[in-house]
Amino acid sequence: MRYAKLSPFFNLLLLIFLLSSCFSARQRTEVLNRNNPNNTQTTTQTPEMMEVLNRKMNCNHRVLEDGDSLRVFLELDIPRLANQGDSENLKQEFAFVYGLLPNYASRDFIDTGRVKIAEKPILKKDKLFYASFNFGKRPIITAVLILEIWDLKTRQKIVEDIPLSFTVTKIRERYSLYDATGSAPRFSNFLMTKDTFQIRDVRDQNRRLYIKYYKHNFEAASPPMALSNKNITQNLKVDSTFSVNSHRGLQFSQPGLYFVQADTTTYYGLSFYVGERRYPKLSKLVDLIDPLTYITTEEEINQLRSNADTKKEMDKFWLKLMSGNVKTAKYIIREYYRRVKLANEKFTSYKEGWKTDMGMIYIIYGAPSRIIRANDAEYWFYTQTASFSEIKFSFARKPNQFSEDYYTLVRFPEYEQVWYPIIELWREGKIQ
Numbered sequence: 001m002r003y004a005k006l007s008p009f010f011n012l013l014l015l016i017f018l019l020s021s022c023f024s025a026r027q028r029t030e031v032l033n034r035n036n037p038n039n040t041q042t043t044t045q046t047p048e049m050m051e052v053l054n055r056k057m058n059c060n061h062r063v064l065e066d067g068d069s070l071r072v073f074l075e076l077d078i079p080r081l082a083n084q085g086d087s088e089n090l091k092q093e094f095a096f097v098y099g100l101l102p103n104y105a106s107r108d109f110i111d112t113g114r115v116k117i118a119e120k121p122i123l124k125k126d127k128l129f130y131a132s133f134n135f136g137k138r139p140i141i142t143a144v145l146i147l148e149i150w151d152l153k154t155r156q157k158i159v160e161d162i163p164l165s166f167t168v169t170k171i172r173e174r175y176s177l178y179d180a181t182g183s184a185p186r187f188s189n190f191l192m193t194k195d196t197f198q199i200r201d202v203r204d205q206n207r208r209l210y211i212k213y214y215k216h217n218f219e220a221a222s223p224p225m226a227l228s229n230k231n232i233t234q235n236l237k238v239d240s241t242f243s244v245n246s247h248r249g250l251q252f253s254q255p256g257l258y259f260v261q262a263d264t265t266t267y268y269g270l271s272f273y274v275g276e277r278r279y280p281k282l283s284k285l286v287d288l289i290d291p292l293t294y295i296t297t298e299e300e301i302n303q304l305r306s307n308a309d310t311k312k313e314m315d316k317f318w319l320k321l322m323s324g325n326v327k328t329a330k331y332i333i334r335e336y337y338r339r340v341k342l343a344n345e346k347f348t349s350y351k352e353g354w355k356t357d358m359g360m361i362y363i364i365y366g367a368p369s370r371i372i373r374a375n376d377a378e379y380w381f382y383t384q385t386a387s388f389s390e391i392k393f394s395f396a397r398k399p400n401q402f403s404e405d406y407y408t409l410v411r412f413p414e415y416e417q418v419w420y421p422i423i424e425l426w427r428e429g430k431i432q
Contacts, residue, residue: 070166118131144163221355
């Protein structure tokens with residue numbers, strides 16, 4: 001999931017109410033007591049159970065063309081079903097309903113209804129559920145599907161906004177990375193070296209695909225007050241080309257960018273990043289240096305790179321920043337690289353997530369207080385308690401050869417006023 005749209009829609013909520021009211025009191029009681037081994041009529045929960053129930057549900061999605069419809073794949077993280085739930089729990093205890101908007105700015109639904117999960121068995125793997133449904137194409141070019149997934153037992157819900165394109169023209173709208181068995185698409189845009197995967201469509205149409213491999217080391221994002229951003233290098237050097245068959249198990253051992261095409265004369269393709277064996281974590285000590293570019297000077301980075309004993313130089317660097325406080329240094333190191341890992345998980349595209357504009361802002365400021373999405377833009381808001389009541393970052397969607405959903409930060413010189421103070425907080429060990 002990128003981020004759910006937060007604006008409520010009365011029509012859809014009314015639909016939810018009508019759907020949930022179809023469950024009789026007896027049915028609701030059965031749902032509440034299904035996991036009670038003694039089948040008693042009690043709703044008492046232990047503290048451990050309450051902790052699980054209070055954890056937020058999460059959803060990721062991926063959309064692929066399926067003939068005259070679109071197949072919407074869901075990856076569901078439902079904490080209360082992680083250890084004991086199965087596909088029957090998902091079918092009987094959850095309601096999937098939708099509202100279709102012509103665009104993000106509209107409040108008038110084209111259509112509303114209930115989603116029918118595909119008859120194909122729901123998969124559960126590593127505590128996550130994988131399900132899908134087909135959504136018929138409409139006589140329009142694009143739309144936004146607002147999907148609400150309701151837990152009828154706890155009354156929790158997930159709201160997922162899913163942009164749809166009903167005019168499919170690119171291979172990345174038809175093909176996706178799948179797991180080793182080909183049973184479910186991958187919901188991230190990266191792999192690790194030696195991962196086994198497939199490239200396939202939903203209609204099982206085997207074909208020859210052509211791949212370009214780029215070893216190019218893309219630059220990290222520029223600060224938000226920079227006058228210009230570092231765009232994709234034009235005419236990247238292709239390090240190698242080869243072909244593969246779709247719907248076959250593949251393994252790539254070289255980290256870097258891979259670009260898939262069905263026709264080499266076309267401009268667009270399906271791209272994905274292959275990282276070292278622990279990606280999105282950073283696997284080598286030397287790899288820890290570059291992500292520090294956002295909170296260091298050029299002189300400090302060069303000093304870290306030039307020393308043969310990287311660990312000794314890194315320890316010296318952090319202890320100097322934290323005025324010798326080992327405890328604070330350990331906390332700041334853990335927090336910084338935790339955010340680097342999350343940035344890689346959330347924002348990896350044709351390059352590592354920490355190098356993207358969104359990744360940079362996420363590392364320095366953390367998760368936004370709220371997010372608003374528009375047709376070709378996304379706005380992040382951070383609530384402040386000191387000099388600024390709220391900071392807003394605007395990201396413009398800029399599709400390119402490699403990615404359909406790449407966002408760049410709209411930069412302003414005025415960001416200098418909110419950038420340097422938070423960098424100082426990092427360097428003083430005062431980030432919470």
